[in-house]
Amino acid sequence: MTDALAVAGVALRESVRRRVFAVVVVLTAAFGALYWWGASQLFQDTSGFGANRFGIDATALAGATLLGLAMFGTLFLGVVLAVFLTLGAVRGDAESGLLQPLIVRPLGRRQYLAGRFAGAASVSAAYVAVVYAGAVLVTGLVGGWWPDQVLGAGVRLVAAVVVVAALSLLGSVFLSATANGIAVLMVFGAGLLAGLLGSIGDALSSHTLQRLADTAAWVLPFEALYRDALRVLVANVTGVTGAIVQLGPLGGSHDAGPLLAPWTIAYVLGVATLTSVAFARRDL
Protein backbone atom coordinates (compact mmCIF):
# COMPACT_ATOMS: atom_id res chain seq x y z
CA MET A 1 0.00 0.00 0.00
CA THR A 2 2.67 2.51 0.95
CA ASP A 3 4.61 1.29 -2.08
CA ALA A 4 1.67 2.15 -4.32
CA LEU A 5 1.61 5.60 -2.74
CA ALA A 6 5.33 5.99 -3.42
CA VAL A 7 4.73 5.19 -7.09
CA ALA A 8 1.78 7.57 -7.28
CA GLY A 9 3.94 10.18 -5.58
CA VAL A 10 6.64 9.85 -8.22
CA ALA A 11 4.11 10.32 -11.01
CA LEU A 12 2.63 13.37 -9.30
CA ARG A 13 5.99 14.91 -8.54
CA GLU A 14 6.96 14.44 -12.15
CA SER A 15 3.83 16.32 -13.23
CA VAL A 16 4.66 19.16 -10.86
CA ARG A 17 8.31 19.37 -11.91
CA ARG A 18 7.49 19.12 -15.57
CA ARG A 19 5.00 21.96 -15.12
CA VAL A 20 2.13 19.77 -16.32
CA PHE A 21 -0.10 21.15 -13.63
CA ALA A 22 0.99 24.71 -14.25
CA VAL A 23 0.03 24.40 -17.90
CA VAL A 24 -3.26 22.72 -17.03
CA VAL A 25 -4.17 25.41 -14.49
CA VAL A 26 -3.35 28.28 -16.83
CA LEU A 27 -5.22 26.82 -19.78
CA THR A 28 -8.18 25.85 -17.65
CA ALA A 29 -8.35 29.37 -16.26
CA ALA A 30 -8.47 30.60 -19.85
CA PHE A 31 -11.22 28.09 -20.61
CA GLY A 32 -13.13 29.31 -17.54
CA ALA A 33 -12.79 32.96 -18.51
CA LEU A 34 -14.03 32.21 -22.00
CA TYR A 35 -16.94 30.28 -20.55
CA TRP A 36 -17.83 33.14 -18.23
CA TRP A 37 -17.77 35.63 -21.06
CA GLY A 38 -19.82 33.35 -23.36
CA ALA A 39 -22.36 32.66 -20.63
CA SER A 40 -22.90 36.32 -19.82
CA GLN A 41 -23.32 37.16 -23.50
CA LEU A 42 -25.80 34.35 -24.02
CA PHE A 43 -27.91 35.11 -20.97
CA GLN A 44 -27.98 38.81 -21.89
CA ASP A 45 -29.34 37.93 -25.31
CA THR A 46 -31.95 35.47 -24.01
CA SER A 47 -33.14 37.67 -21.13
CA GLY A 48 -35.14 39.74 -23.61
CA PHE A 49 -37.07 36.74 -24.94
CA GLY A 50 -39.57 36.39 -22.14
CA ALA A 51 -42.23 33.72 -22.35
CA ASN A 52 -43.16 32.90 -25.89
CA ARG A 53 -46.02 31.03 -27.46
CA PHE A 54 -44.07 27.80 -27.91
CA GLY A 55 -43.65 27.62 -24.16
CA ILE A 56 -39.88 27.64 -24.39
CA ASP A 57 -38.08 28.68 -21.23
CA ALA A 58 -35.19 30.65 -22.66
CA THR A 59 -33.12 30.70 -19.46
CA ALA A 60 -33.38 26.95 -18.95
CA LEU A 61 -32.61 26.33 -22.59
CA ALA A 62 -29.54 28.56 -22.54
CA GLY A 63 -28.35 27.30 -19.15
CA ALA A 64 -28.79 23.62 -19.91
CA THR A 65 -27.17 23.91 -23.32
CA LEU A 66 -24.23 25.86 -21.96
CA LEU A 67 -23.66 23.54 -19.05
CA GLY A 68 -24.00 20.52 -21.33
CA LEU A 69 -21.30 22.01 -23.48
CA ALA A 70 -19.16 22.72 -20.44
CA MET A 71 -19.58 19.14 -19.31
CA PHE A 72 -18.39 17.90 -22.63
CA GLY A 73 -15.37 20.20 -22.43
CA THR A 74 -14.64 19.17 -18.86
CA LEU A 75 -14.84 15.49 -19.67
CA PHE A 76 -12.64 15.92 -22.70
CA LEU A 77 -9.96 17.80 -20.77
CA GLY A 78 -10.17 15.33 -17.91
CA VAL A 79 -9.76 12.46 -20.35
CA VAL A 80 -6.73 14.06 -21.95
CA LEU A 81 -5.20 14.43 -18.49
CA ALA A 82 -6.03 10.84 -17.51
CA VAL A 83 -4.60 9.50 -20.77
CA PHE A 84 -1.40 11.48 -20.60
CA LEU A 85 -0.76 10.46 -17.02
CA THR A 86 -1.06 6.76 -17.87
CA LEU A 87 -0.24 6.28 -21.53
CA GLY A 88 3.29 4.98 -21.05
CA ALA A 89 2.87 3.42 -17.62
CA VAL A 90 3.96 -0.07 -18.60
CA ARG A 91 5.30 -0.60 -22.10
CA GLY A 92 6.35 2.96 -22.71
CA ASP A 93 8.29 3.10 -19.44
CA ALA A 94 9.70 -0.38 -19.99
CA GLU A 95 11.00 0.63 -23.41
CA SER A 96 12.71 3.69 -22.02
CA GLY A 97 14.14 1.72 -19.09
CA LEU A 98 12.32 3.67 -16.38
CA LEU A 99 10.19 0.76 -15.25
CA GLN A 100 12.75 -1.98 -14.59
CA PRO A 101 14.57 -0.42 -11.61
CA LEU A 102 11.23 0.10 -9.84
CA ILE A 103 9.61 -3.19 -10.64
CA VAL A 104 12.47 -5.35 -9.36
CA ARG A 105 11.93 -3.86 -5.94
CA PRO A 106 9.71 -5.83 -3.55
CA LEU A 107 6.66 -3.72 -4.36
CA GLY A 108 5.58 -5.94 -7.22
CA ARG A 109 3.67 -5.30 -10.36
CA ARG A 110 0.18 -5.03 -8.92
CA GLN A 111 1.24 -2.35 -6.46
CA TYR A 112 2.94 -0.48 -9.25
CA LEU A 113 -0.25 -0.51 -11.31
CA ALA A 114 -2.29 0.49 -8.28
CA GLY A 115 0.03 3.44 -7.73
CA ARG A 116 -0.10 4.60 -11.31
CA PHE A 117 -3.87 4.24 -11.39
CA ALA A 118 -4.37 6.03 -8.09
CA GLY A 119 -2.16 8.90 -9.20
CA ALA A 120 -3.78 9.40 -12.59
CA ALA A 121 -7.35 8.75 -11.48
CA SER A 122 -7.23 11.03 -8.45
CA VAL A 123 -5.64 13.91 -10.36
CA SER A 124 -8.01 13.73 -13.31
CA ALA A 125 -11.02 13.15 -11.07
CA ALA A 126 -10.14 16.15 -8.92
CA TYR A 127 -9.61 18.20 -12.05
CA VAL A 128 -12.99 17.23 -13.51
CA ALA A 129 -14.73 17.90 -10.20
CA VAL A 130 -13.21 21.36 -9.87
CA VAL A 131 -13.83 22.43 -13.45
CA TYR A 132 -17.36 21.08 -13.40
CA ALA A 133 -18.12 22.88 -10.13
CA GLY A 134 -16.73 26.06 -11.66
CA ALA A 135 -18.97 25.71 -14.70
CA VAL A 136 -22.06 25.13 -12.55
CA LEU A 137 -21.23 28.19 -10.43
CA VAL A 138 -20.67 30.41 -13.45
CA THR A 139 -23.91 29.28 -15.10
CA GLY A 140 -25.83 29.78 -11.90
CA LEU A 141 -24.33 33.11 -10.92
CA VAL A 142 -24.37 34.64 -14.38
CA GLY A 143 -27.62 33.23 -15.74
CA GLY A 144 -29.53 32.25 -12.65
CA TRP A 145 -30.03 28.72 -13.87
CA TRP A 146 -29.14 25.82 -11.61
CA PRO A 147 -29.18 22.23 -12.80
CA ASP A 148 -31.39 19.61 -11.20
CA GLN A 149 -28.96 17.15 -9.67
CA VAL A 150 -25.69 19.00 -9.43
CA LEU A 151 -23.90 16.33 -7.42
CA GLY A 152 -25.30 13.39 -9.37
CA ALA A 153 -24.09 14.78 -12.69
CA GLY A 154 -20.68 15.61 -11.23
CA VAL A 155 -20.21 12.14 -9.78
CA ARG A 156 -21.04 10.55 -13.14
CA LEU A 157 -18.57 12.81 -14.91
CA VAL A 158 -15.84 11.96 -12.42
CA ALA A 159 -16.60 8.25 -12.77
CA ALA A 160 -16.37 8.58 -16.57
CA VAL A 161 -12.83 9.94 -16.36
CA VAL A 162 -11.81 7.21 -13.91
CA VAL A 163 -13.07 4.62 -16.41
CA VAL A 164 -10.90 6.19 -19.10
CA ALA A 165 -7.85 6.16 -16.80
CA ALA A 166 -8.38 2.43 -16.20
CA LEU A 167 -8.70 1.74 -19.93
CA SER A 168 -5.59 3.74 -20.69
CA LEU A 169 -3.60 1.82 -18.08
CA LEU A 170 -4.79 -1.44 -19.65
CA GLY A 171 -3.72 -0.22 -23.06
CA SER A 172 -0.29 0.73 -21.71
CA VAL A 173 0.46 -2.94 -21.02
CA PHE A 174 0.12 -3.80 -24.70
CA LEU A 175 0.95 -0.64 -26.62
CA SER A 176 3.87 1.72 -26.61
CA ALA A 177 3.12 5.19 -25.32
CA THR A 178 2.20 6.99 -28.54
CA ALA A 179 0.11 4.14 -29.91
CA ASN A 180 -1.72 3.82 -26.61
CA GLY A 181 -2.47 7.54 -26.38
CA ILE A 182 -3.89 7.53 -29.88
CA ALA A 183 -5.85 4.34 -29.26
CA VAL A 184 -7.49 5.52 -26.04
CA LEU A 185 -8.40 8.94 -27.42
CA MET A 186 -9.87 7.26 -30.49
CA VAL A 187 -11.89 4.86 -28.37
CA PHE A 188 -13.12 7.86 -26.39
CA GLY A 189 -14.06 9.63 -29.61
CA ALA A 190 -15.80 6.54 -30.93
CA GLY A 191 -17.86 6.32 -27.74
CA LEU A 192 -18.94 9.95 -28.06
CA LEU A 193 -19.74 9.47 -31.73
CA ALA A 194 -21.93 6.49 -30.90
CA GLY A 195 -23.69 8.67 -28.33
CA LEU A 196 -24.31 11.36 -30.95
CA LEU A 197 -25.69 8.77 -33.33
CA GLY A 198 -27.91 7.61 -30.50
CA SER A 199 -29.40 11.04 -29.99
CA ILE A 200 -30.04 11.29 -33.71
CA GLY A 201 -31.62 7.88 -33.42
CA ASP A 202 -33.82 9.17 -30.57
CA ALA A 203 -34.91 12.15 -32.63
CA LEU A 204 -35.68 10.06 -35.71
CA SER A 205 -36.91 7.06 -33.74
CA SER A 206 -34.34 4.86 -35.45
CA HIS A 207 -34.09 1.69 -33.41
CA THR A 208 -30.90 0.58 -35.12
CA LEU A 209 -29.08 3.77 -34.14
CA GLN A 210 -30.49 3.62 -30.63
CA ARG A 211 -29.38 0.04 -30.19
CA LEU A 212 -25.94 0.85 -31.52
CA ALA A 213 -25.59 3.75 -29.11
CA ASP A 214 -26.86 1.70 -26.17
CA THR A 215 -24.46 -1.12 -26.90
CA ALA A 216 -21.54 1.28 -27.23
CA ALA A 217 -22.56 2.96 -24.01
CA TRP A 218 -22.37 -0.31 -22.07
CA VAL A 219 -19.18 -1.50 -23.69
CA LEU A 220 -17.60 1.89 -23.00
CA PRO A 221 -19.34 2.98 -19.82
CA PHE A 222 -17.77 6.44 -19.80
CA GLU A 223 -20.27 7.16 -22.56
CA ALA A 224 -23.21 5.80 -20.57
CA LEU A 225 -22.03 7.88 -17.60
CA TYR A 226 -21.78 11.01 -19.70
CA ARG A 227 -25.24 10.54 -21.21
CA ASP A 228 -26.70 9.80 -17.80
CA ALA A 229 -24.96 12.86 -16.36
CA LEU A 230 -26.65 14.99 -19.01
CA ARG A 231 -29.96 13.38 -18.09
CA VAL A 232 -29.82 14.16 -14.39
CA LEU A 233 -28.59 17.63 -15.20
CA VAL A 234 -31.78 18.57 -17.01
CA ALA A 235 -34.24 16.19 -15.35
CA ASN A 236 -36.30 19.11 -14.06
CA VAL A 237 -36.58 20.87 -17.41
CA THR A 238 -39.92 19.83 -18.81
CA GLY A 239 -42.08 20.43 -21.83
CA VAL A 240 -40.74 21.58 -25.18
CA THR A 241 -37.64 23.05 -23.54
CA GLY A 242 -36.98 19.70 -21.91
CA ALA A 243 -37.34 17.90 -25.24
CA ILE A 244 -34.87 20.26 -26.87
CA VAL A 245 -32.20 20.22 -24.17
CA GLN A 246 -32.36 16.47 -23.94
CA LEU A 247 -30.99 16.29 -27.45
CA GLY A 248 -28.00 18.08 -25.99
CA PRO A 249 -25.30 20.02 -27.70
CA LEU A 250 -22.85 17.10 -27.97
CA GLY A 251 -24.62 13.82 -27.46
CA GLY A 252 -28.02 13.58 -25.95
CA SER A 253 -29.05 12.69 -22.45
CA HIS A 254 -30.07 9.15 -21.87
CA ASP A 255 -31.35 7.22 -18.91
CA ALA A 256 -28.89 4.48 -18.18
CA GLY A 257 -31.11 2.86 -15.55
CA PRO A 258 -30.22 1.58 -12.10
CA LEU A 259 -27.55 -0.83 -13.29
CA LEU A 260 -25.16 1.93 -14.30
CA ALA A 261 -23.39 2.28 -10.95
CA PRO A 262 -22.83 -1.46 -10.32
CA TRP A 263 -21.83 -1.97 -13.95
CA THR A 264 -19.30 0.85 -13.80
CA ILE A 265 -17.72 -0.55 -10.65
CA ALA A 266 -17.64 -4.07 -12.07
CA TYR A 267 -16.20 -2.73 -15.31
CA VAL A 268 -13.36 -0.84 -13.64
CA LEU A 269 -12.57 -3.86 -11.46
CA GLY A 270 -12.65 -6.10 -14.52
CA VAL A 271 -10.34 -3.81 -16.47
CA ALA A 272 -8.02 -3.61 -13.46
CA THR A 273 -7.91 -7.40 -13.15
CA LEU A 274 -7.22 -7.79 -16.85
CA THR A 275 -4.46 -5.19 -16.62
CA SER A 276 -2.81 -6.90 -13.70
CA VAL A 277 -3.04 -10.39 -15.27
CA ALA A 278 -1.64 -9.16 -18.58
CA PHE A 279 1.17 -7.27 -16.84
CA ALA A 280 2.05 -10.27 -14.66
CA ARG A 281 2.64 -12.37 -17.78
CA ARG A 282 4.68 -9.79 -19.59
CA ASP A 283 8.46 -10.05 -20.12
CA LEU A 284 10.18 -6.73 -19.61
Next chain:
Amino acid sequence: MDAALAVTGLSKRYGATDALRGIDLEVAPGELVGLLGPNGAGKSTLVKIACGLVRPTSGEARICGAPAGSPAARGALGYLAELFRFPGWASADEILALHQRLARSGGGAAERAELLELVGLGGEAARRVETMSKGMQQRLGIAQALVGRPALLLLDEPTSALDPTGRRTVRSLLEELRRRGQAVLLNTHLLSEVEHVCDRVAIIDRGALVAAGRPGDLSGISGVEIETASGIRRFPGATRDDVPELVARLVGEGERIYDVRVVRPTLEDAYLAAVAP
Protein backbone atom coordinates in the same frame (compact mmCIF):
# COMPACT_ATOMS: atom_id res chain seq x y z
CA MET B 1 22.95 -21.59 3.93
CA ASP B 2 21.15 -21.09 0.62
CA ALA B 3 23.14 -20.01 -2.39
CA ALA B 4 22.80 -16.30 -3.18
CA LEU B 5 21.76 -17.35 -6.67
CA ALA B 6 20.93 -20.88 -7.78
CA VAL B 7 19.99 -21.39 -11.41
CA THR B 8 18.97 -24.87 -12.54
CA GLY B 9 18.08 -26.06 -16.02
CA LEU B 10 17.12 -22.54 -17.03
CA SER B 11 15.76 -22.11 -20.56
CA LYS B 12 14.17 -19.16 -22.27
CA ARG B 13 12.62 -19.04 -25.71
CA TYR B 14 11.72 -15.80 -27.43
CA GLY B 15 9.59 -16.90 -30.35
CA ALA B 16 12.03 -18.84 -32.51
CA THR B 17 15.13 -17.72 -30.57
CA ASP B 18 16.54 -19.88 -27.82
CA ALA B 19 18.07 -17.25 -25.58
CA LEU B 20 18.97 -19.78 -22.88
CA ARG B 21 19.15 -23.55 -23.16
CA GLY B 22 19.42 -25.30 -19.84
CA ILE B 23 21.84 -23.22 -17.80
CA ASP B 24 23.03 -24.34 -14.36
CA LEU B 25 24.87 -21.78 -12.31
CA GLU B 26 25.40 -21.06 -8.66
CA VAL B 27 26.68 -18.02 -6.84
CA ALA B 28 27.58 -18.70 -3.22
CA PRO B 29 26.90 -16.10 -0.52
CA GLY B 30 29.54 -13.41 -0.76
CA GLU B 31 30.97 -14.81 -3.97
CA LEU B 32 31.85 -12.64 -6.95
CA VAL B 33 31.07 -14.38 -10.21
CA GLY B 34 31.73 -12.96 -13.66
CA LEU B 35 29.42 -13.89 -16.50
CA LEU B 36 31.06 -13.66 -19.89
CA GLY B 37 29.84 -14.37 -23.38
CA PRO B 38 29.49 -12.86 -26.82
CA ASN B 39 26.72 -10.44 -27.78
CA GLY B 40 23.40 -12.23 -27.75
CA ALA B 41 24.72 -15.13 -25.67
CA GLY B 42 21.93 -14.73 -23.12
CA LYS B 43 23.70 -12.98 -20.25
CA SER B 44 21.11 -10.25 -19.83
CA THR B 45 18.29 -12.74 -20.21
CA LEU B 46 19.70 -14.81 -17.36
CA VAL B 47 19.94 -11.78 -15.11
CA LYS B 48 16.45 -10.58 -16.03
CA ILE B 49 15.01 -13.97 -15.12
CA ALA B 50 16.86 -13.86 -11.81
CA CYS B 51 15.29 -10.54 -10.92
CA GLY B 52 11.81 -11.53 -12.07
CA LEU B 53 11.53 -9.27 -15.11
CA VAL B 54 11.38 -12.19 -17.53
CA ARG B 55 9.65 -15.52 -16.99
CA PRO B 56 11.68 -18.61 -17.85
CA THR B 57 10.34 -21.12 -20.35
CA SER B 58 11.59 -23.92 -18.11
CA GLY B 59 13.92 -24.43 -15.20
CA GLU B 60 14.15 -22.11 -12.25
CA ALA B 61 16.20 -19.49 -10.51
CA ARG B 62 16.29 -18.99 -6.76
CA ILE B 63 17.63 -16.02 -4.86
CA CYS B 64 18.67 -16.84 -1.30
CA GLY B 65 16.29 -19.78 -1.45
CA ALA B 66 13.27 -17.81 -2.69
CA PRO B 67 11.95 -18.35 -6.21
CA ALA B 68 12.94 -15.58 -8.61
CA GLY B 69 10.23 -12.95 -8.93
CA SER B 70 8.79 -13.52 -5.46
CA PRO B 71 8.77 -10.53 -3.11
CA ALA B 72 11.33 -12.24 -0.86
CA ALA B 73 13.67 -12.78 -3.81
CA ARG B 74 13.25 -9.20 -5.01
CA GLY B 75 13.89 -7.95 -1.51
CA ALA B 76 17.23 -9.73 -1.41
CA LEU B 77 18.71 -8.34 -4.60
CA GLY B 78 19.98 -5.16 -6.14
CA TYR B 79 19.83 -4.81 -9.89
CA LEU B 80 21.55 -2.61 -12.39
CA ALA B 81 19.95 -3.02 -15.79
CA GLU B 82 21.93 -2.95 -18.99
CA LEU B 83 19.70 -0.20 -20.38
CA PHE B 84 17.94 1.89 -17.82
CA ARG B 85 16.90 5.45 -17.20
CA PHE B 86 16.02 7.44 -14.17
CA PRO B 87 13.47 10.23 -14.42
CA GLY B 88 15.36 13.29 -15.65
CA TRP B 89 13.64 15.74 -13.33
CA ALA B 90 14.72 13.92 -10.18
CA SER B 91 17.96 14.55 -8.29
CA ALA B 92 20.44 11.84 -7.39
CA ASP B 93 19.36 12.08 -3.79
CA GLU B 94 15.68 11.74 -4.66
CA ILE B 95 16.32 8.65 -6.76
CA LEU B 96 18.19 7.00 -3.92
CA ALA B 97 15.54 8.05 -1.40
CA LEU B 98 12.81 6.50 -3.55
CA HIS B 99 14.75 3.26 -3.81
CA GLN B 100 15.46 3.27 -0.10
CA ARG B 101 11.74 3.48 0.46
CA LEU B 102 10.96 0.71 -2.03
CA ALA B 103 13.81 -1.49 -0.77
CA ARG B 104 12.71 -0.84 2.82
CA SER B 105 16.13 0.46 3.74
CA GLY B 106 16.36 2.44 6.93
CA GLY B 107 19.75 3.87 5.98
CA GLY B 108 18.48 7.42 5.64
CA ALA B 109 20.58 10.34 4.47
CA ALA B 110 23.77 8.75 5.76
CA GLU B 111 23.39 5.74 3.47
CA ARG B 112 22.61 7.96 0.48
CA ALA B 113 25.67 10.08 1.06
CA GLU B 114 27.84 7.02 1.57
CA LEU B 115 26.63 5.37 -1.63
CA LEU B 116 27.17 8.49 -3.71
CA GLU B 117 30.64 8.79 -2.25
CA LEU B 118 31.32 5.13 -3.04
CA VAL B 119 30.53 5.54 -6.75
CA GLY B 120 32.37 8.84 -7.04
CA LEU B 121 29.33 11.10 -7.04
CA GLY B 122 29.98 12.69 -3.65
CA GLY B 123 28.82 16.30 -3.78
CA GLU B 124 26.41 15.65 -6.65
CA ALA B 125 23.44 14.73 -4.47
CA ALA B 126 21.34 17.66 -5.62
CA ARG B 127 22.18 17.27 -9.28
CA ARG B 128 19.28 16.42 -11.55
CA VAL B 129 19.61 13.25 -13.63
CA GLU B 130 18.99 15.07 -16.90
CA THR B 131 22.07 17.20 -16.32
CA MET B 132 24.29 14.15 -15.74
CA SER B 133 26.54 12.54 -18.30
CA LYS B 134 25.96 8.93 -19.27
CA GLY B 135 28.73 7.69 -17.05
CA MET B 136 27.43 9.70 -14.10
CA GLN B 137 24.01 8.14 -14.61
CA GLN B 138 25.59 4.71 -14.65
CA ARG B 139 27.36 5.50 -11.40
CA LEU B 140 24.04 6.55 -9.93
CA GLY B 141 22.59 3.28 -11.24
CA ILE B 142 25.24 1.34 -9.36
CA ALA B 143 24.54 3.31 -6.19
CA GLN B 144 20.84 2.55 -6.64
CA ALA B 145 21.57 -1.17 -6.88
CA LEU B 146 23.51 -1.03 -3.61
CA VAL B 147 20.67 0.56 -1.64
CA GLY B 148 19.71 -1.51 1.40
CA ARG B 149 22.79 -3.77 1.27
CA PRO B 150 21.24 -6.57 -0.78
CA ALA B 151 22.61 -10.08 -0.35
CA LEU B 152 22.95 -10.43 -4.13
CA LEU B 153 23.84 -7.84 -6.72
CA LEU B 154 23.02 -8.42 -10.36
CA LEU B 155 25.10 -5.97 -12.36
CA ASP B 156 24.57 -6.00 -16.10
CA GLU B 157 27.58 -4.31 -17.69
CA PRO B 158 28.03 -1.75 -14.91
CA THR B 159 31.12 -0.19 -16.46
CA SER B 160 30.03 0.07 -20.10
CA ALA B 161 29.85 3.86 -19.96
CA LEU B 162 32.60 4.51 -17.43
CA ASP B 163 35.95 6.15 -17.98
CA PRO B 164 39.09 4.26 -16.91
CA THR B 165 39.01 5.88 -13.48
CA GLY B 166 35.38 4.91 -13.10
CA ARG B 167 36.23 1.33 -13.98
CA ARG B 168 38.90 1.32 -11.35
CA THR B 169 36.38 2.72 -8.87
CA VAL B 170 33.97 -0.08 -9.70
CA ARG B 171 36.71 -2.63 -9.33
CA SER B 172 37.52 -1.49 -5.82
CA LEU B 173 33.81 -1.28 -5.15
CA LEU B 174 33.45 -4.94 -6.08
CA GLU B 175 36.28 -5.79 -3.73
CA GLU B 176 34.54 -3.81 -1.00
CA LEU B 177 31.34 -5.78 -1.64
CA ARG B 178 33.22 -9.01 -1.26
CA ARG B 179 34.59 -7.80 2.06
CA ARG B 180 31.05 -7.06 3.17
CA GLY B 181 29.90 -10.53 2.13
CA GLN B 182 27.53 -9.41 -0.61
CA ALA B 183 27.40 -11.77 -3.57
CA VAL B 184 27.72 -10.35 -7.08
CA LEU B 185 26.89 -11.66 -10.52
CA LEU B 186 28.73 -9.41 -12.93
CA ASN B 187 27.92 -9.34 -16.65
CA THR B 188 30.70 -7.78 -18.59
CA HIS B 189 32.75 -7.80 -21.75
CA LEU B 190 35.83 -6.57 -19.93
CA LEU B 191 37.92 -9.66 -19.37
CA SER B 192 40.47 -7.79 -17.34
CA GLU B 193 37.76 -6.80 -14.88
CA VAL B 194 36.80 -10.42 -14.41
CA GLU B 195 40.38 -11.63 -14.30
CA HIS B 196 41.29 -9.20 -11.55
CA VAL B 197 38.39 -9.38 -9.16
CA CYS B 198 36.15 -12.38 -9.78
CA ASP B 199 36.28 -15.52 -7.67
CA ARG B 200 34.76 -17.50 -10.49
CA VAL B 201 33.91 -17.06 -14.14
CA ALA B 202 31.15 -18.57 -16.21
CA ILE B 203 31.22 -18.28 -19.97
CA ILE B 204 28.03 -18.78 -21.92
CA ASP B 205 27.63 -18.95 -25.64
CA ARG B 206 24.37 -19.17 -27.57
CA GLY B 207 22.44 -19.83 -24.41
CA ALA B 208 24.60 -22.65 -23.06
CA LEU B 209 27.31 -22.74 -20.41
CA VAL B 210 30.59 -23.50 -22.19
CA ALA B 211 33.13 -22.99 -19.43
CA ALA B 212 33.19 -22.26 -15.73
CA GLY B 213 35.84 -22.10 -13.06
CA ARG B 214 38.34 -19.86 -11.34
CA PRO B 215 39.89 -17.33 -13.73
CA GLY B 216 43.36 -18.80 -13.16
CA ASP B 217 42.22 -22.37 -13.81
CA LEU B 218 40.19 -21.39 -16.85
CA SER B 219 43.15 -19.75 -18.45
CA GLY B 220 44.37 -23.29 -18.97
CA ILE B 221 47.77 -24.74 -19.59
CA SER B 222 50.74 -22.49 -19.70
CA GLY B 223 54.10 -23.39 -21.14
CA VAL B 224 57.63 -22.29 -21.95
CA GLU B 225 58.88 -21.09 -25.30
CA ILE B 226 62.60 -21.12 -26.00
CA GLU B 227 64.08 -19.43 -29.04
CA THR B 228 67.04 -21.38 -30.38
CA ALA B 229 69.19 -21.17 -33.45
CA SER B 230 67.02 -23.85 -35.03
CA GLY B 231 63.76 -22.02 -34.29
CA ILE B 232 61.28 -21.75 -31.43
CA ARG B 233 60.94 -24.85 -29.25
CA ARG B 234 57.67 -25.10 -27.27
CA PHE B 235 57.25 -26.96 -23.98
CA PRO B 236 53.56 -26.97 -23.14
CA GLY B 237 52.78 -27.52 -19.49
CA ALA B 238 56.23 -26.47 -18.40
CA THR B 239 56.48 -23.78 -15.73
CA ARG B 240 59.00 -21.20 -14.62
CA ASP B 241 60.58 -23.78 -12.33
CA ASP B 242 61.40 -25.98 -15.31
CA VAL B 243 63.32 -23.26 -17.15
CA PRO B 244 66.87 -23.85 -15.84
CA GLU B 245 66.62 -27.57 -16.53
CA LEU B 246 65.20 -27.05 -20.04
CA VAL B 247 67.90 -24.55 -20.89
CA ALA B 248 70.62 -26.82 -19.52
CA ARG B 249 69.26 -29.73 -21.57
CA LEU B 250 69.10 -27.74 -24.78
CA VAL B 251 72.57 -26.32 -24.24
CA GLY B 252 73.77 -29.86 -23.57
CA GLU B 253 72.29 -30.86 -26.92
CA GLY B 254 74.42 -28.14 -28.50
CA GLU B 255 71.59 -25.57 -29.06
CA ARG B 256 72.30 -21.85 -28.91
CA ILE B 257 69.66 -20.02 -26.80
CA TYR B 258 68.50 -16.51 -27.69
CA ASP B 259 65.37 -16.01 -25.63
CA VAL B 260 63.24 -17.78 -23.04
CA ARG B 261 59.59 -16.94 -22.42
CA VAL B 262 57.25 -18.31 -19.79
CA VAL B 263 53.83 -18.24 -21.41
CA ARG B 264 50.77 -17.62 -19.22
CA PRO B 265 47.67 -17.81 -21.35
CA THR B 266 45.23 -15.06 -20.56
CA LEU B 267 41.56 -15.33 -19.84
CA GLU B 268 41.14 -13.83 -23.27
CA ASP B 269 42.71 -16.90 -24.85
CA ALA B 270 40.47 -19.16 -22.79
CA TYR B 271 37.44 -17.07 -23.68
CA LEU B 272 38.20 -17.09 -27.38
CA ALA B 273 38.76 -20.83 -27.29
CA ALA B 274 35.50 -21.41 -25.42
CA VAL B 275 33.27 -19.36 -27.68
CA ALA B 276 34.98 -20.22 -30.96
CA PRO B 277 32.37 -20.49 -33.70
